Amino acid sequence: MEYRRLGRAGLKVSALSFGSWVTYGNQVDERGAIDMMSAARDYGVNFFDNAEVYAVGQSEELMGAALKKLGWDRLTYVVSTKFFWGLGNQFGDGVNAKNTLNRKYLMQAIDGSLRRFGLDYVDIVYCHRPDPHTPLEETVYAMHDMIARGKALYWGTSEWSADEIRAAWQIADRHHLHKPVVEQPQYNLFHRRRVEQEYARLYADIGLGLTTWSPLASGLLSGKYAQGVPADSRASLKSMAWMQEQLLDRQRNDIVIKLAGVAKELGCTTAQLAIAWCLKNPNVSSVITGASRIAQVHENMKALEISAQMTPEVMARIQATVGDAYA
Numbered sequence: 001m002e003y004r005r006l007g008r009a010g011l012k013v014s015a016l017s018f019g020s021w022v023t024y025g026n027q028v029d030e031r032g033a034i035d036m037m038s039a040a041r042d043y044g045v046n047f048f049d050n051a052e053v054y055a056v057g058q059s060e061e062l063m064g065a066a067l068k069k070l071g072w073d074r075l076t077y078v079v080s081t082k083f084f085w086g087l088g089n090q091f092g093d094g095v096n097a098k099n100t101l102n103r104k105y106l107m108q109a110i111d112g113s114l115r116r117f118g119l120d121y122v123d124i125v126y127c128h129r130p131d132p133h134t135p136l137e138e139t140v141y142a143m144h145d146m147i148a149r150g151k152a153l154y155w156g157t158s159e160w161s162a163d164e165i166r167a168a169w170q171i172a173d174r175h176h177l178h179k180p181v182v183e184q185p186q187y188n189l190f191h192r193r194r195v196e197q198e199y200a201r202l203y204a205d206i207g208l209g210l211t212t213w214s215p216l217a218s219g220l221l222s223g224k225y226a227q228g229v230p231a232d233s234r235a236s237l238k239s240m241a242w243m244q245e246q247l248l249d250r251q252r253n254d255i256v257i258k259l260a261g262v263a264k265e266l267g268c269t270t271a272q273l274a275i276a277w278c279l280k281n282p283n284v285s286s287v288i289t290g291a292s293r294i295a296q297v298h299e300n301m302k303a304l305e306i307s308a309q310m311t312p313e314v315m316a317r318i319q320a321t322v323g324d325a326y327a
């Protein structure tokens, strides 16, 4: 495994990490979580991503239970969670319980997460989306306080605009508060603009790190949706039916079929090529992978070796195959 610093922060995360969105609590039970986290760790993965909203808290509970059974030394792994959407309707229409980054919600959310994980602290806590209705100062102070109180070690954002990230960083800088050190954006061959264009100045200016999500565009980049929706896939889940249109998109699937040709020449699968492509971006601290079964973990972790074989010529061929439509 290769380990990369979380931007300018000292924390080192594995270049490939493992997350639990959709899978934990829907497709993966505690046994599956233990087996997959254990397999990922055997490849050197030290970073496991989660969020309060995943399976309405159940994903944190499953990961916490798995960590307890696995019994790893706390110094050897990094766990993250994210706050914004709250725990669904558990609190009715509680105005301070969801879709907010206000202080009341955030201070309570971290305590709930720690309880569900069974941990004393999480390593990274993300603001899962921006909240234009809460003053940025309030959110920055709350995130700082979480760290000052020992409940989290680092904080960051997810899907914030470059302006919002810079503004939060500047508030923290001005008031000597803990600064956001990482952003968690979507990044894959079909979704590149934010990471490559919008954030371009932030890497050097504020030392922003990136932990990127959906390297396979939810499975599309594995080629599994070229002939329709496979019965055991993410898009076959009732709760994920809204994704079908994008996953079955003909133009994208035709590109994936062409990418399979490049992958074949490299001696890898299309999924491995897609994950390896994300790893090539030096601004990416960690590519968060997802899996509904253990064979996918084994396949995806080998992407690190493939990225080492991807010469500038191969990268140019991939670029030519995908074209500029998604850049």
Ligand code: NDP
Residues within 6 Å of the ligand: 018, 019, 020, 021, 022, 023, 027, 049, 050, 128, 158, 159, 184, 185, 212, 213, 214, 215, 216, 217, 218, 219, 220, 222, 224, 232, 233, 234, 235, 271, 272, 288, 289, 290, 291, 292, 293, 296, 297, 299, 300
């Ligand atoms: P991917 O785009 O890699 O999709 C993963 C899914 O694709 C798997 O669950 C599986 O679904 C399928 N898959 C994985 N490997 C293979 C393979 N080798 N061959 C065929 N199918 C495969 O990543 P995710 O969308 O899961 O995102 C990764 C992580 O990023 C999440 O777990 C989460 O931690 C984080 N994330 C963060 C977000 C944010 O807003 N901050 C948003 C989304 C994700 P199946 O078998 O069911 O088809």
